[in-house]
Amino acid sequence: MAVVSLAPGVTLWREKLSRAEQLDLLAQIQERLRDAPFYKPLMPKSGTPFSVEETNFGSLGWFSDRAGYRYVAEHPLTQKPWPAIPGALLALWDETTAYGAPPECCLVNRYGSAAKMGLHQDRDEQALDAPVLSVSLGDDAVFRFGGATRKGPTQSVVLSSGDVLTFGGPARRMFHGIDRIRAGSSTLLPGGGRINLTLRRVNPK
Ligand code: MD3
Ligand code: FE
Numbered sequence: 001m002a003v004v005s006l007a008p009g010v011t012l013w014r015e016k017l018s019r020a021e022q023l024d025l026l027a028q029i030q031e032r033l034r035d036a037p038f039y040k041p042l043m044p045k046s047g048t049p050f051s052v053e054e055t056n057f058g059s060l061g062w063f064s065d066r067a068g069y070r071y072v073a074e075h076p077l078t079q080k081p082w083p084a085i086p087g088a089l090l091a092l093w094d095e096t097t098a099y100g101a102p103p104e105c106c107l108v109n110r111y112g113s114a115a116k117m118g119l120h121q122d123r124d125e126q127a128l129d130a131p132v133l134s135v136s137l138g139d140d141a142v143f144r145f146g147g148a149t150r151k152g153p154t155q156s157v158v159l160s161s162g163d164v165l166t167f168g169g170p171a172r173r174m175f176h177g178i179d180r181i182r183a184g185s186s187t188l189l190p191g192g193g194r195i196n197l198t199l200r201r202v203n204p205k
Contacts, residue, residue, distance in 0.1 A: 006157060009131075009171030010145070013096065016164040022137055022188055025088055029108065029195065032057060032083035036075050038110055044068045051115040057085045057106040060202050062124065069124050071105065071202050085199070089135065093199050096166050097131045101205035111141065111194040113183035119144065119154075119175045122200070130201030131168030137161050137197070138189040145176040161186045 004012045017025065038053035041064040056062060060071040061082045074081055085106045093103050109117070122132060136159040146154035148170070156179070159165070167174065181194050189195065 006155065007145070007171060007174075009167060009169040010174075011096075011166045012157065013164040013166075015160070015162045016092075017135070017162040019162070019188075021088070022162050025086060025135070026137060026188065026195075028086040028088065029197075032086075035078065035080060036083050037077065038108075039077055042066055050117075051112075052117060053110040055108045056082045057108065058082055058104050060104045062105060062107045062200075071124065089197060089199060092135070092164065093133055096133060096164065097168065099130050099201060099205070101130075101201060103130075103133070103199035104202045105198075105200045107198045107200065109196040109198070111139070111178065111181050111196070113139070113181050113193060115178075115193075116180055117178040119146070119150065119177040121148075121173055121175055123173070125200055125202045127201040127204045128172055129204070130172075131166050132172065133199040134159075134165045134167075135197040135199075136163045136165075136194065138186045138194040139192060140182040140185040141194050141196070142179040142182070143176065144179050145174050147175065148173045150175055158182075161188050 001016055002014045006012055036055045038055050040049040041054050047066045063072045141159045143159045144154050144156045146152050
C-alpha cells in the first residue's frame with residue numbers, strides 16, 4: 001500500500017485492500033444485491049437515464065429521478081429498507097477518517113465499459129463537515145477532479161481495484177467525475193466493469 005496526498009484534503013490509499021479483502025467485500029455486496037438490485041437513476045427534469053447503475057446500503061440511500069436528487073430510506077423498486085453497510089467498510093471509515101460518527105449512506109455505482117460520470121459536486125448532504133470515502137473495485141477508471149468551481153484546472157488519476165480515496169475539508173466541495181473505464185483491466189468482477197462504493201454522512205452528528 002502507498003499513501004499519496006493528491007491535493008489538500010484528498011488522500012489516495014493505493015491498493016489499500018488486498019485481493020482477498022476485495023473478494024470478501026465483493027461477496028458482501030453480492031449478498032446484498034439480492035435484496036437491493038441495481039437500477040438506473042434518471043436525471044432530474046429530463047428523465048434521461050444515467051449511464052451508471054446504482055443501489056445503496058445504510059440507513060439512507062442517494063436517489064435521483066425526474067423530481068430531483070435526494071436521500072431516501074427505501075429501495076425505489078422493492079420499497080424495502082436498504083441493506084446494512086458491510087462491516088469492513090465501517091472499519092475502513094473509522095480507520096481513515098476522524099469524523100466521530102458512522103456514515104449513513106453507502107452509494108454503490110456500477111460502471112459498464114461505456115459508463116461515465118460527468119463533473120459534479122456532491123452537495124445533497126447536510127453534513128458537509130464530514131469526509132467522503134470511496135472504494136474502487138474492478139476495472140481501472142480515469143477519475144478527474146478540480147476545485148470548488150466548475151472552471152479552472154483539473155487533475156486526472158487512474159483508480160484501480162482496491163484503491164481507497166478520502167475527501168475532506170476543502171476537498172469536500174470539489175468538482176469530480178469519471179471520464180472513462182478501462183475495460184478488461186481487472187479480473188475481479190465476473191462480468192467485468194467497475195463498482196465504486198462511496199460512504200457519506202448525510203445528517204450532522
Ligand atoms: C470528491 N462517484 O457517486 S468516487 C458519486 O467513482 C461519485 O463512482 C465517483 O462521484 C465514482 O458521487 C467518484 C470519488 C468521489 C466521491 C465523492 C466525492 C470524490 C468526491 C465527494 C466530494 C468530493
Ligand atoms: Fe460524486
